[in-house]
Amino acid sequence: MSILVVGSVAFDSVETPFGKADNVLGGSATYFSAAASYFSEVKLVAVVGEDFPDEHIDFLKDKGVDVTGLQRMQGKTFHWEGRYDYDLNEAHTLATHLNVFEKFQPDIPAAYRKSSYVFLANIDPDIQWNVLEQVERPKFIACDTMNFWIEGKPDALKRLLSKVDLFVLNEGEAREFAKEPNLVKAAKKIISYGPKTIIIKRGEYGALMFNGGSIFSAPAYPLESIFDPTGAGDSFAGGLMGYLANTDDASEANIRQAIIFGSVMASFNVEDFSLNRMRTLTLKEIRERYRQFKQLTHFEDI
């Protein structure tokens, strides 16, 4: 099964305690597409400016990503500048130049409209809604968001969630959206808005999935060197959706496995700046780390 992803393709300038990277490839849809490409076909919808080099597009093509839906507009590509201190869970935004992304109106190519799996990366919930109006009965819809939309467009987000199967957000966003400090209660409240499953990302602490009465706690992989957390959430979503689309099985047990594949992809991604780790990463390494996650969490029953 193929996945349609709509989100940003961008340049990032990032500083961490371990180094600096200027004007490197970034963007939510980029990380998502590259990670998902290890598991299934990906169809990308995004916008870049005239300054976007072909080599980045070639990188995505080499990963097998369908870039028919990547529009090129007059102007500059979206550029994010950020810094991380030793607490790598928190990004400090230094500047956001939306550039061509400000006028982004996704136009879903005809060949993409029958996609069975859809991922709406973090953009304006009204635009996410608009994407859903262009596609034909997907089997499974997932979306991400951020505090900016939770604060600015909570009603649009709730409307969107009524159509969504899986909602991915981080811990602070979940508490803010539900106005509830207890995470279990917050998750229940958000599930009442529509999504059958929600996944709460907790950075270096892993993720919690809520699905009906069931809760799954996934660890993060304890890494000795984390170079750049940028894109961890989108790589996570890419691995997760890639595996779901590959297996075409949205059962609770399969979502658990998909979450581990998502965690594997996120753990590799943070080992280098930009998408560099995914330039050399192999499926064999992915499967090996999946097994390491199993060892990491295993204990005998009583």
Added chain:
Amino acid sequence: MSILVVGSVAFDSVETPFGKADNVLGGSATYFSAAASYFSEVKLVAVVGEDFPDEHIDFLKDKGVDVTGLQRMQGKTFHWEGRYDYDLNEAHTLATHLNVFEKFQPDIPAAYRKSSYVFLANIDPDIQWNVLEQVERPKFIACDTMNFWIEGKPDALKRLLSKVDLFVLNEGEAREFAKEPNLVKAAKKIISYGPKTIIIKRGEYGALMFNGGSIFSAPAYPLESIFDPTGAGDSFAGGLMGYLANTDDASEANIRQAIIFGSVMASFNVEDFSLNRMRTLTLKEIRERYRQFKQLTHFEDI
């Protein structure tokens, strides 16, 4: 196998967003003993003042805890006052009245000196060392500490760790002690001081165990109502050491199970103020929650 525990028995006055409890039973050795008592014999060494009521001692006796080593001194019992805000991971100390605890010099009763399992709760590392000098060749020694000793007596703590099998500390303490922000590197450094195993507690995010080249990630149980986090760490240590002493098996696989029993005890303890939850808690409930931890973390292998 029986466990010797040396630590504090105290009064706590605690305020959380969910209520208030004044002058209730507290103390590291109290929480530890009550939790461990579900699994094995516990021999307690601590000190209380003249104001300490018999009902609290009777509670421990009813749990089967040997209180021969509980000294009563002239003066008042150690009294801690603290507050938790919505971030229940962080205790704000309002007042610490050490009282009789200030002059605590543990005197290990003759009948306790052959204990196979020893737990040194958070006290001055020189006093912890002094306890070890009084006991005869224990099979397994574990200890806890706090930032106060890490900052004030790092060398005494390192000397102690050379004799210790298992060191339990929290995340911030591990980073501070090792002067290393990366937790995996911090753990390796601390292991180089002597302990074969270290467990890093991460509050609502669970715990990480490092043992040789192996890492185990244990989740915390996602609770809908957490009333009072006080004593979570000591209940965790109690369940952990209780299970290890009960099974008399310090293999890596068994420590993993012990960590889950510790997590189970901590998860029950935070459901009510003071040790109230342990007044009614049954072994059946403990085993049921252990199985819930299994469900919480289970995913299929590939």
